[in-house]
Amino acid sequence: MPATNINGTASTVVSFPAPAGSPHAYLINLGQQNAWLSAGSQCSTYTGFLLPPNNRIDLSNAGGTIYAIAGGNQSSPFGTASAASVPAGTVLTVSAGGTAFTSGMTVIIEPGTPRQEVTSVQASSGTSVTTSPAMVFAHGTNAVFSQYTPLVTTVRVERGAT
Amino acid sequence: MPIFAAGDLPYQQTTVGTIGTQFWTNSPGGTALTSPRDITVINAGTVGCYVTGGSVVSLSGVWLAPGGQLTVQGTAQSALWGMTAAGTTTTTASLASVVDVV
Numbered sequence: 001m002p003a004t005n006i007n008g009t010a011s012t013v014v015s016f017p018a019p020a021g022s023p024h025a026y027l028i029n030l031g032q033q034n035a036w037l038s039a040g041s042q043c044s045t046y047t048g049f050l051l052p053p054n055n056r057i058d059l060s061n062a063g064g065t066i067y068a069i070a071g072g073n074q075s076s077p078f079g080t081a082s083a084a085s086v087p088a089g090t091v092l093t094v095s096a097g098g099t100a101f102t103s104g105m106t107v108i109i110e111p112g113t114p115r116q117e118v119t120s121v122q123a124s125s126g127t128s129v130t131t132s133p134a135m136v137f138a139h140g141t142n143a144v145f146s147q148y149t150p151l152v153t154t155v156r157v158e159r160g161a162t
Numbered sequence: 163m164p165i166f167a168a169g170d171l172p173y174q175q176t177t178v179g180t181i182g183t184q185f186w187t188n189s190p191g192g193t194a195l196t197s198p199r200d201i202t203v204i205n206a207g208t209v210g211c212y213v214t215g216g217s218v219v220s221l222s223g224v225w226l227a228p229g230g231q232l233t234v235q236g237t238a239q240s241a242l243w244g245m246t247a248a249g250t251t252t253t254t255a256s257l258a259s260v261v262d263v264v
Contacts, residue, residue: 039212039225047222050215061230 002157006035008072008150009106009118011043014157015066021161025062029053031153035068042136043067044116053153062159072118072150074108077101081143082127085135090122092129092145101129101147108148110139118148173256178211178244186242186255195240200258202233203242207251211244226253233258 004014014037015025029035029051036048037057048069051057077100083093092098092109101107105121107129115137122132129145176185186203188195205211205226213232214223226232226244228251235258244253 037224038222040222043222046216047214049213049224056235057224058233058235059224059226059230060232061227062225063227064225066224 003030003154004068004157005152005154006068006070007152008045008070008148011038011041011067011069013065014068014155015062015159017062017064018159018161023062023159023161025059025066025157025159026056027051027059027066027068028056028156028158029153030156031070033151033153034071035153035155036071037155038067038069039064041067042117043069045069045071046112046116047114051155066157068155070151070153072106072108072148074111074146074148076147078144078146079129081139081141081145084141085139085143087136087138088134089138090131090134092131092135092139092143094127094129096126098124098126098129100124106148106150107131107145109135109145110137110143111146115139115143118150173254175206175252175254176244177250178207178246178253179250180246180248182217182243182245184217184241184243185253188240200233200235201242201255202231202258203253203255204231205229205251206254209246209249209251211246211251211253214243215241217243 006012035051038048082095101121119131123130212223
């Protein structure tokens, strides 16, 4: 049965819907870190359904695509936006200290909120942090962000249709 | 004490709508669970809903189709929440196993 490695950077499809019939799916977290499941691609540790290590969830009717994401750990540097950003925006404006976020650094924005998302630093200056990929959500003034170390785990799916 | 005492296992039946609603608590029958238990949720309504372990504020989590059932095994979930995209449905949540039987 397919097992998918997932990480805390971006959601990954772990189960596609069956092409016909009444589908069921059993999802098992084989790894040592938490996984979060979602029916949408914008899965996060805040909005997803927690599946701890060695836990399993049985879905009697898994008609849609199932995404999963792992967790991660926040660490320094921490930043606070001094201006709002828009969906698909790529710049977090800060009053100072933007250079602490170096190119290639993974960052998490507004953790613990529905707007939580993970992206990477493309470039920075004293007053801005440019992200790539672009941010999905809008973030207001005072939105917090920090470096983020994604974790990994493995979700196995056993599925079929009747 | 008999393994299965008379009476139904505590279950929680809840109407879930477009605002996130908690339909499972960690105290079925008023007694707090002290160890992880399996939990089964049945969507007894005609509208699908999303299920998460936290306060649902967006349409995310696991999709539970009308008439569908999900069982979380060995769960550490202390609460389950649901939310529909439109309309209301009824969820029934209950313990799915007894883990303290020796």
